[in-house]
Amino acid sequence: MSTLKEVADHAGVSIATVSLVLNGKTTVSEATREKVLACIESLNYRPNMVARGFKTKKTMAIAVLLPTITNPIYATFIHTVEYLAHENNYQVILFSYDHENILSNFDYLTDLYDRMVDGIIICGIPPLPAPNHLKKAKQIMQAFSERKTPFVFYNEEEQFSVFLDTFGIPKDDGNFMLLKIDREQAVYEAVKHLICSGHTRIGFIGEGVVNTYPQNIPYQKKLSGYKRALAEAAIPFSSELIITGTDGYQGGSDCFAHLSSLKNPPTAYVGTGDTISLGILSAATKSGFSVPGEVSVIGFDNILEASFWNPKLSTISVPIKDIGKAAFTNLLLLMGGGTVPFTIKSFDTELIIRESSH
Amino acid sequence: MSTLKEVADHAGVSIATVSLVLNGKTTVSEATREKVLACIESLNYRPNMVARGFKTKKTMAIAVLLPTITNPIYATFIHTVEYLAHENNYQVILFSYDHENILSNFDYLTDLYDRMVDGIIICGIPPLPAPNHLKKAKQIMQAFSERKTPFVFYNEEEQFSVFLDTFGIPKDDGNFMLLKIDREQAVYEAVKHLICSGHTRIGFIGEGVVNTYPQNIPYQKKLSGYKRALAEAAIPFSSELIITGTDGYQGGSDCFAHLSSLKNPPTAYVGTGDTISLGILSAATKSGFSVPGEVSVIGFDNILEASFWNPKLSTISVPIKDIGKAAFTNLLLLMGGGTVPFTIKSFDTELIIRESSH
DNA sequence: ATACTCTATTTAAACGTTTTAGATTGAGGG
DNA sequence: CCCTCAATCTAAAACGTTTAAATAGAGTAT
Numbered sequence: 001m002s003t004l005k006e007v008a009d010h011a012g013v014s015i016a017t018v019s020l021v022l023n024g025k026t027t028v029s030e031a032t033r034e035k036v037l038a039c040i041e042s043l044n045y046r047p048n049m050v051a052r053g054f055k056t057k058k059t060m061a062i063a064v065l066l067p068t069i070t071n072p073i074y075a076t077f078i079h080t081v082e083y084l085a086h087e088n089n090y091q092v093i094l095f096s097y098d099h100e101n102i103l104s105n106f107d108y109l110t111d112l113y114d115r116m117v118d119g120i121i122i123c124g125i126p127p128l129p130a131p132n133h134l135k136k137a138k139q140i141m142q143a144f145s146e147r148k149t150p151f152v153f154y155n156e157e158e159q160f161s162v163f164l165d166t167f168g169i170p171k172d173d174g175n176f177m178l179l180k181i182d183r184e185q186a187v188y189e190a191v192k193h194l195i196c197s198g199h200t201r202i203g204f205i206g207e208g209v210v211n212t213y214p215q216n217i218p219y220q221k222k223l224s225g226y227k228r229a230l231a232e233a234a235i236p237f238s239s240e241l242i243i244t245g246t247d248g249y250q251g252g253s254d255c256f257a258h259l260s261s262l263k264n265p266p267t268a269y270v271g272t273g274d275t276i277s278l279g280i281l282s283a284a285t286k287s288g289f290s291v292p293g294e295v296s297v298i299g300f301d302n303i304l305e306a307s308f309w310n311p312k313l314s315t316i317s318v319p320i321k322d323i324g325k326a327a328f329t330n331l332l333l334l335m336g337g338g339t340v341p342f343t344i345k346s347f348d349t350e351l352i353i354r355e356s357s358h
Numbered sequence: 359m360s361t362l363k364e365v366a367d368h369a370g371v372s373i374a375t376v377s378l379v380l381n382g383k384t385t386v387s388e389a390t391r392e393k394v395l396a397c398i399e400s401l402n403y404r405p406n407m408v409a410r411g412f413k414t415k416k417t418m419a420i421a422v423l424l425p426t427i428t429n430p431i432y433a434t435f436i437h438t439v440e441y442l443a444h445e446n447n448y449q450v451i452l453f454s455y456d457h458e459n460i461l462s463n464f465d466y467l468t469d470l471y472d473r474m475v476d477g478i479i480i481c482g483i484p485p486l487p488a489p490n491h492l493k494k495a496k497q498i499m500q501a502f503s504e505r506k507t508p509f510v511f512y513n514e515e516e517q518f519s520v521f522l523d524t525f526g527i528p529k530d531d532g533n534f535m536l537l538k539i540d541r542e543q544a545v546y547e548a549v550k551h552l553i554c555s556g557h558t559r560i561g562f563i564g565e566g567v568v569n570t571y572p573q574n575i576p577y578q579k580k581l582s583g584y585k586r587a588l589a590e591a592a593i594p595f596s597s598e599l600i601i602t603g604t605d606g607y608q609g610g611s612d613c614f615a616h617l618s619s620l621k622n623p624p625t626a627y628v629g630t631g632d633t634i635s636l637g638i639l640s641a642a643t644k645s646g647f648s649v650p651g652e653v654s655v656i657g658f659d660n661i662l663e664a665s666f667w668n669p670k671l672s673t674i675s676v677p678i679k680d681i682g683k684a685a686f687t688n689l690l691l692l693m694g695g696g697t698v699p700f701t702i703k704s705f706d707t708e709l710i711i712r713e714s715s716h
Numbered sequence: 717a718t719a720c721t722c723t724a725t726t727t728a729a730a731c732g733t734t735t736t737a738g739a740t741t742g743a744g745g746g
Numbered sequence: 747c748c749c750t751c752a753a754t755c756t757a758a759a760a761c762g763t764t765t766a767a768a769t770a771g772a773g774t775a776t
Contacts, residue, residue: 001497003761003762004762004763005762013725013726014725014726014727015726015762015763015764016725016726016727016728016764017724017725017726019763019764019765020724020764020765023764025764026723026725026765027723027724028724028725029723029724029725032724032725044494044497046471046472046498046501047472047762047763048412048472048474048761048763049469049472049473049474050408050417050473050762050763051412051731051762051763051764052762052763052764053412053763054406054408054409054411054412054732054761054762054763055730055731055762055763055764055765056731056763056764061451068437069427069433069436069437070430070433070434070437072428072433075427075428075433076428078427078452079426079427079428079454082427082452082453082454082457083457083459086457086459086466087459089469091451091469092451092452093449093451093452094440094450094451094452095440096437096440099440099441099444101445108444110404111407111447111449113404114404114405114406114407115407115449116406139359139402140404143359143404249662249663249666278663278666279666282667282668286668304428304607305607305636305663308607308608308611308636308637308640309640309667309668310639310640310643310644310667310668311668361733362733363732371755371756372755372756372757373732373733373734373756374734374735374758375754375755375756377733377734377735378734378735378755380733381734383734383735385753385754386754386755387755390754390755405732405733406731406732406733408732408733409732409733409734409761410732410733410734411733412731412732412733412761412762412763413732413735413760413761414733414734414761415761
């Protein structure tokens with residue numbers, strides 16, 4: 001198609017004028033504005049966004065990083081973000097970090113830096129750079145900070161801090177914001193509910209240590225909540241009931257097979273994510289256990305599938321759409337150079353008891 | 359960070375030389391190459407990809423358009439594409455078109471044009487421009503063609519043709535490729551299986567007409583397969599068993615409620631997507647029907663959830679990962695200026711009978 | 717008339733690359 | 747000592763915008 005120059009030539013004005021009418025910055029007389037608009041229309045002009053991005057250093061693109069798009073909770077999250085992004089003329093770049101090809105070095109953020117994305121949303125625990133890449137990674141994060149590229153995290157506060165500390169970024173840098181939920185309390189309440197129903201052998205299954213991070217803090221928070229509820233009821237903690245390092249439907253399923261074959265198996269299970277819990281549920285019903293008669297299961301996230309499952313999964317509901325919405329709107333604010341009314345925002349979870357537990 | 363010029367100054371060479379060593383085009387002496395590389399390292403230089411994209415007209419970005427990221431089948435698809443894209447230094451831009459804010463005009467493809475994405479993958483039925491936007495949309499598609507931006511579709515051949523015809527693009531344009539499966543045959547086999555098991559009242563539930571397209575051909579193919587199987591067995595077609603215009607778990611669930619309350623309700627159901635079928639299954643078991651004792655259900659897609667559900671869903675398996683892989687690798691070929699060994703490629707589906715049917 | 721204000725428009729530089737054509741260098745050959 | 751040639755390297759244009767500063771032109775007030 002045509003360029004600014006061609007439009008200008010046809011309209012008999014300078015390219016600056018055309019640019020001005022396009023961006024509506026300074027005053028352009030109504031006469032020339034119309035003349036220019038007509039030429040734009042007839043020449044079928046379209047602005048070259050990459051040239052514009054090159055010049056203005058605004059690409060109108062954001063990146064959303066998440067553990068895996070394959071988990072419905074994250075699909076829902078990004079779906080919400082995407083809607084708002086398009087509404088504001090931003091494009092969204094997708095990044096799942098369960099692909100081994102991006103792990104260990106810091107390529108994924110480096111690439112985002114090189115492409116000058118305007119903002120980044122990070123869900124869950126992004127892979128840290130391997131030690132031999134740490135120096136470079138620090139420089140990248142430093143450069144992001146100088147460029148004032150905002151980041152919005154959805155995570156635990158401590159994990160957020162680990163990330164920042166790793167790169168030597170101060171808490172008050174101003175370009176980082178955190179969205180969080182209280183996983184410890186949420187799981188505490190779920191387990192307490194189970195205990196009140198008489199359960200004392202409660203399996204706890206989750207993703208545990210992932211990627212290259214020393215600690216998976218969201219997981220640990222959940223585990224803490226579990227332990228607190230147990231302790232409060234004076235139920236001894238038994239490490240054989242804890243399985244770590246697994247995820248998804250298959251992971252949950254496998255873990256159930258293992259735990260249920262214990263000499264003294266659990267009567268209840270809590271999974272750190274709904275896909276895990278649904279996997280547990282699947283294996284339990286498949287192996288002939290009655291739910292919630294013989295085993296109870298509680299999940300985390302409240303994905304759509306949970307309420308359609310047979311039996312319906314009891315779970316901890318997290319307002320993922322609200323979080324997604326907050327992620328984008330706050331990022332937008334930050335990208336606009338504004339400051340955000342808070343750098344940490346909490347969301348409430350809710351224990352929803354359905355059919356898989358009693 | 360620094361720019362090409364700064365590196366050049368430090369190394370005491372011209373920026374052309376630095377660019378040359380970066381891109382390894384012409385011969386650069388080993389001595390200067392090392393000198394330059396050292397400066398790049400010490401100055402912590404990073405190429406500005408948007409400047410590069412501006413100059414070369416290659417943005418190293420592709421877009422993946424799909425009905426909704428929220429459907430596990432598409433999440434799996436894009437997950438596969440994403441892996442390969444990153445492997446080849448491409449970024450992927452996500453576009454779900456179930457957001458009403460992009461419908462009816464052609465903004466989503468126009469924006470992709472403006473951003474000069476290098477290639478586009480289109481799953482399912484993208485919204486057509488409203489009549490008053492058709493002229494502009496044609497120009498955009500024309501411009502894409504001149505720019506030689508390749509498109510890979512995952513759809514039915516006729517739908518592919520409708521798309522091309524809408525914009526007046528010839529079949530042999532060379533920038534368009536189609537990946538397809540035989541939906542008619544797949545559903546035919548599924549229904550035939552049901553009929554062989556003695557079912558004669560078979561509900562058919564699907565998305566039907568969507569968006570602004572006059573016809574949803576993938577849906578119609580499935581419906582044709584259904585009709586063919588019925589006809590072959592001399593079972594009269596009953597339109598009251600067909601529900602259209604619905605989707606997802608909730609949609610399937612609602613439709614079951616409706617159909618099962620008929621005076622002469624179906625004994626079997628086929629949904630045009632697994633989420634629909636799982637919704638049916640959910641409603642069926644919830645209302646106390648035994649599956650597959652009283653009602654049978656068959657789905658389409660074979661999403662991961664299908665095999666963990668209770669009961670396990672019988673479904674038509676589509677090799678979505680293979681399709682995703684083919685989508686990217688062929689797009690890559692096309693983007694590299696190559697020609698593809700075929701412009702239409704077929705994939706095989708497979709009827710998988712599990713527990714939800716007999 | 718003169719000087720002064722606005723308003724509308726243009727000039728021209730700049731953004732960070734790639735790339736082509738040509739300049740420079742130095743070696744080898746006559 | 748000059749010429750040729752290959753090997754290296756550089757100058758400069760180009761990509762399509764935005765934008766600060768300059769300019770022109772039309773009123774206005776003096």
